[in-house]
Amino acid sequence: MAGGYESVAMIRLGEGHTMHAPIIDIRRGGERFHTKIDWLDSRHSFSFGGHYDPANTRHGLLLVSNDDVIKAGTGFRTHPHRDMEIITWVLDGEVEHQDSEGNRGIIYPGLAQRMSAGTGIWHSEMNPRNDQDLHLIQMWVLPDEERIHPGYEQLDINGQLEKGGLVPIASGRGHHAAISIRQRGAVLWGGRLKPGETVSIQDAPFVHLYVAKGAAALEGAGVLNRGMRCASPPLEPGS
Numbered sequence: 001m002a003g004g005y006e007s008v009a010m011i012r013l014g015e016g017h018t019m020h021a022p023i024i025d026i027r028r029g030g031e032r033f034h035t036k037i038d039w040l041d042s043r044h045s046f047s048f049g050g051h052y053d054p055a056n057t058r059h060g061l062l063l064v065s066n067d068d069v070i071k072a073g074t075g076f077r078t079h080p081h082r083d084m085e086i087i088t089w090v091l092d093g094e095v096e097h098q099d100s101e102g103n104r105g106i107i108y109p110g111l112a113q114r115m116s117a118g119t120g121i122w123h124s125e126m127n128p129r130n131d132q133d134l135h136l137i138q139m140w141v142l143p144d145e146e147r148i149h150p151g152y153e154q155l156d157i158n159g160q161l162e163k164g165g166l167v168p169i170a171s172g173r174g175h176h177a178a179i180s181i182r183q184r185g186a187v188l189w190g191g192r193l194k195p196g197e198t199v200s201i202q203d204a205p206f207v208h209l210y211v212a213k214g215a216a217a218l219e220g221a222g223v224l225n226r227g228m229r230c231a232s233p234p235l236e237p238g239s
Contacts, residue, residue: 008216009194009196009198009199011217011224012219013200023234025231025232025233026218026221029226032227033051035048039074039075040069040070041069042066045064046064048064060185061141062186062208063142064138064139065210065229066137066139068135069133070136071134072129072133073129075127078098079124081117081120081121082118083146084141084142085115085142085183085186087112087113087114087170087179088125089138090111090134091136092109092132092133092134093127094106094134095128095134096125096126096127098123099115100121103152109158110158110161111154111158112154112178113152114180115151116151118149118150141181141188143182148182151182155178157178160177165193166189167191171187175187206232208231209229209230
């Protein structure tokens, strides 16, 4: 691998874009909003809760991208959502989900989960382990239709991840072996990239890249360490 990046994966941004190289906005983990209380340590890519920046409220259809560490035996107790597609991706540990529609499950690494809040749903997200903290990423995407009936889906995609490359985790475009989301304009991809592996991200009106674990080299931008994210085009107020 050229450029001295043999020890990390290489990511190429904007494959299929023939007009010009993509312009990107890179932000380090320490620059992201931070919420820390006795049971939760959370980093937010966009304005969230009591954190607000009018120039960083969303990116396209992606409203929330939170990186949460939840202490053993604690979690988010029952609370409501409405008109949102919520995707949970566990990195370490397990999360126990229960909701007012009767859905219940233990979500572990490689098991993708989607909850469609629709007309309204109450749910809890708890760390059922007493001996291990829980680390997860949660993303909220606007649906393309409001006031739908609440829905739930989970799917183990470990087999797809083991093949390498980027794998569709949640898709509104009918990708095989991905959980579905009710937003035709969005696809969420993930990968467990090996050292030296190279992947390309297809061009799209909005691209948001987040390094959840380890590090990766972004072509033309250098190494992105854990907790760093980049957005193309750069974030603008209300974008």
